[in-house]
Amino acid sequence: MSENHGLPLEPTPQERLTMRARMNGYIFPNVPVTQEEQEAFEAACALQIEHERHQREATAGMQLPDGTTGFVIGHFQMTFGDGAMSSRLSRKTICDAAYGILLRAGLLYRGVEREGRRGACR
Numbered sequence: 551m552s553e554n555h556g557l558p559l560e561p562t563p564q565e566r567l568t569m570r571a572r573m574n575g576y577i578f579p580n581v582p583v584t585q586e587e588q589e590a591f592e593a594a595c596a597l598q599i600e601h602e603r604h605q606r607e608a609t610a611g612m613q614l615p616d617g618t619t620g621f622v623i624g625h626f627q628m629t630f631g632d633g634a635m636s637s638r639l640s641r642k643t644i645c646d647a648a649y650g651i652l653l654r655a656g657l658l659y660r661g662v663e664r665e666g667r668r669g670a671c672r
Contacts, residue, residue: 561599569595573648576639577657590655594648601645 561569573595574581582591641649652658 559600559603561596565599566595569599572639573598573652576644577652579660580657582655582657587655587657590651591657594645594651597648597651598639598645601648 570591573591577591582588649658
């Protein structure tokens with residue numbers, strides 16, 4: 551689904567909490583340590599929340615059962631790629647803008663230990 555970012559609504563505290571947990575799972579084993587990384591992480595979370603809101607709007611809030619790969623309504627047919635409707639963040643489901651921010655902040659480099667990262671956890 552193409553991305554559509556407009557004027558974002560402020561995420562709710564629950565949306566932020568949930569997205570931080572999901573985003574931490576996505577960037578694991580990395581942890582945002584520096585001020586720059588923490589700001590990038592928060593920006594990526596906000597963009598992903600907005601992205602998912604737009605997706606819900608586009609599908610009129612319809613929740614598709616796990617394992618659904620497509621559906622037909624009258625003459626309209628839609629098919630999804632593997633993992634496209636999963637709530638787990640993956641390269642297929644993460645907002646491109648959020649991915650770019652995390653990538654530039656170095657939070658997607660797995661297995662590369664940078665100075666100040668040893669033993670860091672949040």
